[in-house]
Amino acid sequence: MFMTKKQAQLLLLAAGVLMLLFGVWRGEADTVFSKAIRLCMECVGIG
Amino acid sequence: MKLNRVTALFLGLVLAFSLAACGQGASSASASSSASSAAAEAKTEEQLLAEENEILSANDALWEKVFSSMDKNVTETTLSTNYGDFLLSAVEKAKDQFSDEEYKTLTTDAEKIRAIEEQIAALAPAEDAASGAAAQGTAFPQFEGSDLEGNPVDNSLFAGNAFTVVNFWFNGCKPCVEELDDLNALNEKIKAQGGEVVGINTETLDSNQQGIDAAKKLLAAKGASYRNIYFASGSEAGKFALNIMAFPTTYVFDRDGNVVGQPLLGGIDKEENLAALQKNIDAALAKDSAK
Amino acid sequence: MDKKKLNPLARFRGFIQAGATLLTNLHLPNFAKGTLYQGSGKYVCVPGLNCYSCPGAAGACPVGAFQAVIGSSKFRFSYYITGILILFGVLLGRFICGFLCPFGWFQELLHKIPSPKLSTKKLKPLRYLKYAVLLVMVVLLPLLAVNELGMGDPFFCKYLCPQGVLEGAIPLSLTNAGIRAALGKLFTWKACILLAVIVGSVVFYRPFCKWLCPLGAFYALLNKVSLFQMRVDTHKCVSCGACAKACKMDVDITKTPNHAECIRCGMCMKACPTDAIQYKFGLGDKSNTETTKE
Numbered sequence: 001m002f003m004t005k006k007q008a009q010l011l012l013l014a015a016g017v018l019m020l021l022f023g024v025w026r027g028e029a030d031t032v033f034s035k036a037i038r039l040c041m042e043c044v045g046i047g
Numbered sequence: 048m049k050l051n052r053v054t055a056l057f058l059g060l061v062l063a064f065s066l067a068a069c070g071q072g073a074s075s076a077s078a079s080s081s082a083s084s085a086a087a088e089a090k091t092e093e094q095l096l097a098e099e100n101e102i103l104s105a106n107d108a109l110w111e112k113v114f115s116s117m118d119k120n121v122t123e124t125t126l127s128t129n130y131g132d133f134l135l136s137a138v139e140k141a142k143d144q145f146s147d148e149e150y151k152t153l154t155t156d157a158e159k160i161r162a163i164e165e166q167i168a169a170l171a172p173a174e175d176a177a178s179g180a181a182a183q184g185t186a187f188p189q190f191e192g193s194d195l196e197g198n199p200v201d202n203s204l205f206a207g208n209a210f211t212v213v214n215f216w217f218n219g220c221k222p223c224v225e226e227l228d229d230l231n232a233l234n235e236k237i238k239a240q241g242g243e244v245v246g247i248n249t250e251t252l253d254s255n256q257q258g259i260d261a262a263k264k265l266l267a268a269k270g271a272s273y274r275n276i277y278f279a280s281g282s283e284a285g286k287f288a289l290n291i292m293a294f295p296t297t298y299v300f301d302r303d304g305n306v307v308g309q310p311l312l313g314g315i316d317k318e319e320n321l322a323a324l325q326k327n328i329d330a331a332l333a334k335d336s337a338k
Numbered sequence: 339m340d341k342k343k344l345n346p347l348a349r350f351r352g353f354i355q356a357g358a359t360l361l362t363n364l365h366l367p368n369f370a371k372g373t374l375y376q377g378s379g380k381y382v383c384v385p386g387l388n389c390y391s392c393p394g395a396a397g398a399c400p401v402g403a404f405q406a407v408i409g410s411s412k413f414r415f416s417y418y419i420t421g422i423l424i425l426f427g428v429l430l431g432r433f434i435c436g437f438l439c440p441f442g443w444f445q446e447l448l449h450k451i452p453s454p455k456l457s458t459k460k461l462k463p464l465r466y467l468k469y470a471v472l473l474v475m476v477v478l479l480p481l482l483a484v485n486e487l488g489m490g491d492p493f494f495c496k497y498l499c500p501q502g503v504l505e506g507a508i509p510l511s512l513t514n515a516g517i518r519a520a521l522g523k524l525f526t527w528k529a530c531i532l533l534a535v536i537v538g539s540v541v542f543y544r545p546f547c548k549w550l551c552p553l554g555a556f557y558a559l560l561n562k563v564s565l566f567q568m569r570v571d572t573h574k575c576v577s578c579g580a581c582a583k584a585c586k587m588d589v590d591i592t593k594t595p596n597h598a599e600c601i602r603c604g605m606c607m608k609a610c611p612t613d614a615i616q617y618k619f620g621l622g623d624k625s626n627t628e629t630t631k632e
Contacts, residue, residue: 006622008563009428016424023418028407029381032418034219034250035406036380036390036398039293039517042222043402043495044391044506045528046293046520047313219410221489268487292374293517312520319522 095163099130102156109149110156116141131161187213187304188287192278195251195259195266200276205304209241210331212324213298215291217250218261223295226314227269233315233324234273240332246275249288253280299327302338307331343613348604351436355443362386362440363394363505372513383419385426386439387553389495392505400426401476401499401553405492409480423556431564432557435547436601441501442547448539456541459588464549465599471498472552494552496524500532543586548599558598566602566619568595574614584609591615 003011023029041047103110116137134157142150191201205211214230216223227246234244246266250258254277262275278284295314299307308327315321347354362384365375374393383400390398400423407416426434435442449455458464475494484490495502507525511518538545547554557564570592582590584605589597591606595615607615 004622005563009565009621012424012428012560012563016421016428018421019417019424020421023407023416023421026413026417028413028416028418031219031407031410031412032383032398032403033378033381034217036395036403037374037376038217038220039374039391039506039510040402040406040492040495041293041313041520042524043492043499044389044502044510045496045525046507046511046517047222047317047522047524219406221409221485221491224487224489225485265487293520296516309519310516312516313522320520323519 095166099160099163102159106152106156109145109153112144113137113141113153116144129161129164131157131159131164134160185306187298187300187306188283190278190282190284192276192284193254195263195275195277200274202304204243204245204276205300206302208243209302209335210237210307210328211300212237212242212244212328213300214244214246215288215296215298216246216248216294218248218258218265219250220294222314222316224265224269226295226316227266227271229314229316229321231269231271231273233321237328241335242328242332244273246271246273247277247288248275249291249294251275251277252285252288253277297324299324299331301331301334307334344608345604345617347437347617348607351603354437355446358386358438359440359443362388362396362438363392364396365394368393369509370513372510372517383422385430385434387441387499387501387551388439389499389502389505391502391510393509395505399495399501402492402495402502405476405480405490405495408477409484409490409492411488414481423553424560427557427560428564430557430566431561431596431602432554432598432600433564433566433602434557435551435554436603439547439553441504441551442544442601444504445535445539445544445546448536449543451540453540455543457588458542458545458548461549462588467549468551468555468558471550472555476552497527498531498550500528500535500546503528503532544601547601548587561598561600562596564596565621566617568600568602568606569616569618570595571614571616574612576612576614578611580609580611581606581615 039046113134114137135154138145138150138153138157145153187202187205189202191199193199212230212233214223214226216227218224230244230246237243248258248262251262252258259277266272266275278288280286280289293312295312297311297315301307307330311320311324311327313320315324368375372393374391375395379396380390380398382397383403384395384397385400387401388395388397388399390402400419404416404419404423407413407419430438471494475498479493480490482490483493503525507517507521507528511521535546542548568591575592577592581592585591585600586603586605587599587601589600591597591600594600602617604617607613607617
């Protein structure tokens with residue numbers, strides 16, 4: 001039988017939390033931080 | 048009911064955001080409030096000066112006498128000494144013009160002023176540092192650090208070169224990494240003119256081993272062999288480096304460690320950027336040969 | 339019409355948008371100083387499209403952060419940002435576009451400028467463009483177009499995002515001479531995009547959200563399963579069609595209450611003469627009959 005909407009929601013929420021934690025665990029947050037505190041010149045359209 | 052949950056969620060979000068904002072209050076207070084605290088200090092300095100004036104105007108007539116007895120030629124040294132001391136000595140010189148009581152009030156006033164002057168003096172250096180950093184500095188601050196191989200480096204670095212090109216970068220910055228080979232070529236080229244390229248990778252500060260390893264790998268991959276240095280992030284030089292926001296930023300310093308021209312933002316792998324840097328280099332060379 | 343029952347969220351949407359924009363860009367003194375906030379808020383991304391190179395930005399931009407991770411030599415995918423976006427998307431869906439996104443609000447404010455307003459109903463196919471932007475500019479190009487060290491460019495930020503110019507380049511170049519000196523061709527190109535979006539926003543309702551925004555595209559994919567939903571009470575509905583006419587995102591809510599384009603703005607609720615349309619928040623479809631098990 002196909003998943004109900006509720007099951008899909010719970011599954012996605014769980015997946016979201018797990019991915020978030022896995023990403024933090026392997027150090028992605030530091031990469032985000034180091035990029036976010038400095039001016040990304042090519043991002044904003046300078047140069 | 049549903050509405051309550053929606054509002055609760057929204058409030059939760061609001062809370063999360065405001066917490067993020069509070070985090071700033073604590074962690075970057077030094078950075079973001081440096082200007083405002085400088086303003087606060089300026090205010091207190093004004094207040095202190097006002098206090099001095101009040102003290103002087105309270106015994107207006109007496110002080111007028113003191114001032115009229117003073118030498119007209121106020122020299123540089125008297126200006127740089129504590130104003131309270133200056134007044135005391137003036138009072139001392141004109142002692143015979145006053146009664147004992149008058150002399151006492153004048154000296155106590157002068158003592159008070161000396162105390163206030165000391166407070167102002169204590170404020171001044173902090174304020175200088177803050178405003179200097181805000182203006183991105185005109186000279187490279189005193190530092191003691193080392194290069195990526197561990198050899199010690201300090202400010203004498205600048206004196207050894209006619210001019211020094213200092214490139215600020217970090218490992219995750221693609222445009223920074225892409226100009227490393229161009230900077231190396233520049234370093235080879237300017238050696239003959241007495242110039243040197245020095246890299247400062249902000250992720251290697253405080254001898255961060257991970258950052259140093261990554262930086263070494265990138266430098267090797269790009270065939271860059273010029274010096275890269277680091278120092279403590281809490282030092283004045285560290286503050287100078289961390290105050291830089293846009294990467295890559297390339298400064299030109301003269302023999303005395305003073306900034307020449309406007310720092311360049313952007314990689315020198317772009318022709319117009321290299322031309323802008325060359326302008327600063329030429330200016331530094333002209334300045335050095337004029338000495 | 340009975341407006342008393344209108345959900346406060348919908349009624350005060352403008353204020354919520356203003357508040358969300360302010361919270362997302364809380365560090366206002368930085369605008370004058372021309373510096374960026376560098377505190378720990380930048381570890382986390384905000385729900386809306388908001389450039390992290392904006393002086394006031396309190397957090398990271400989800401789209402920018404995703405590309406930064408993918409484009410770094412260390413990682414090829416960002417579980418961290420994807421996880422956060424899934425959570426945002428499943429909890430709120432495109433409610434974020436309608437209520438929390440600063441750039442969405444910006445476009446709406448522009449749309450208030452008096453001018454002939456054009457319908458976007460005939461331009462519906464353009465909606466799919468944003469999925470292409472998400473796939474190609476945010477995921478594939480930063481992942482595949484890399485240098486020898488595995489570093490890629492944030493293609494969406496670099497070549498398309500008008501928010502970066504609006505919040506980053508313009509305020510920073512006003513206060514910083516070095517940045518002014520560095521403005522080049524890229525700035526000209528992106529300023530043109532911003533100008534096009536501004537002009538477009540005056541005549542169309544939220545053109546960037548509808549056609550180009552990769553963040554909107556991601557939330558659109560999750561809109562059908564988001565906990566924040568629209569519900570049409572079929573007993574109350576008189577099938578007058580007022581809601582579909584009022585919808586500026588070109589959605590017929592009676593047919594598809596959780597359409598990918600619905601940003602939960604509540605204009606249909608305001609238009610409905612019988613109060614048949616409601617917000618609901620909860621798991622599953624039938625939250626009204628939901629049992630205590632949840």
